[in-house]
Amino acid sequence: MDKISSVPKHVAIIMDGNGRWAVEKGLKRIEGHRAGVKVVKEIVEASVEVGVKYLTLYAFSTENWKRSTEEVSFLLNLFVDAIQNYIPELKENSIKLNFIGDFSPLPMPLRKTMEYAIKETESGSKLVLTIAINYGGRHEIVEACKKICKSGEDINETNFLKYLYTFNLPDPDLLIRTSGEMRISNFLLFQIAYTELYFTKTLWPDFTKEEFFKILEDFSKRERRFGGV
Ligand code: IPE
Ligand code: IPE
Ligand code: MG
Numbered sequence: 001m002d003k004i005s006s007v008p009k010h011v012a013i014i015m016d017g018n019g020r021w022a023v024e025k026g027l028k029r030i031e032g033h034r035a036g037v038k039v040v041k042e043i044v045e046a047s048v049e050v051g052v053k054y055l056t057l058y059a060f061s062t063e064n065w066k067r068s069t070e071e072v073s074f075l076l077n078l079f080v081d082a083i084q085n086y087i088p089e090l091k092e093n094s095i096k097l098n099f100i101g102d103f104s105p106l107p108m109p110l111r112k113t114m115e116y117a118i119k120e121t122e123s124g125s126k127l128v129l130t131i132a133i134n135y136g137g138r139h140e141i142v143e144a145c146k147k148i149c150k151s152g153e154d155i156n157e158t159n160f161l162k163y164l165y166t167f168n169l170p171d172p173d174l175l176i177r178t179s180g181e182m183r184i185s186n187f188l189l190f191q192i193a194y195t196e197l198y199f200t201k202t203l204w205p206d207f208t209k210e211e212f213f214k215i216l217e218d219f220s221k222r223e224r225r226f227g228g229v
Helices: 018-024 029-050 069-092 108-120 137-151 157-161 209-220
Strands: 010-014 054-061 095-100 127-135 174-177 196-199
Touching: 018 029, 029 054, 029 069, 029 127, 029 209, 054 069, 069 095, 069 108, 069 127, 095 108, 127 137, 137 157, 174 209, 196 209
Parallel strands: 010 054, 010 174, 054 127, 095 127, 174 196
Antiparallel strands: none
16 A cells, blocks of 8 residues: 555545445345445554544434344444454554443443443554444434533533534544445545545445455545645
8 A cells, every 4th residue: 555645634535335235135134234234344444554543433223223123233233243253453543442322221231341341441642432322413413402402501502512412522623435436425524525426336345455445545635625725
């Protein structure tokens, strides 16, 4: 890999296409999710390697409950196993784990695993890995409105940001979506106002470090103006 001239500080990814990947191979959709976990690890490693400081991954949306009970419970159990198994490696590599979303409807074993993983990895300083579970951008914004009203604080952009789940994260510099869909699907609506977008047709289980680096190269050539000239 050549040196990338300008590495994004915060990369967000909509990891999409697991189901289609599996069906194309004559497998059940859930096998696509299983394959997707391996890719998460590869991209986390790649992020550390290249110096990305924040990586935020969309794992389960507030709308994903519409799927079959079999798929939903498979996913929720997969999160428990994947997080649990990943903790030693995260600690070894100084990666701090963080979660965003509405955790109240999640099963207790998952919530406990998330809490435990946060505590175990809290001193990580190389990368903040944020996983969005039961995350919805609209829900986040409405909840933030309720909280700021209750606080009695002045309502302005600076204060409002403190009530989003992402209060401790910078805005994403780059948002990648796999699987060819060109939509946001309720991800980080408030935070991506000036984020660079990149859509690839690759299905998430086929996504690689090499493609990730190519996308970072592309990002480094973009001119960000933020409304200026
Ligand atoms: C993304 O893959 C993972 C989740 C939404 C949990 P999908 O399961 O949406 O895969 P497709 O889009 O149906 O192929
Ligand atoms: C977005 O993917 C959510 C996640 C990747 C977790 P979906 O597959 O749920 O999005 P739509 O339904 O295609 O918009
Ligand atoms: Mg999908």
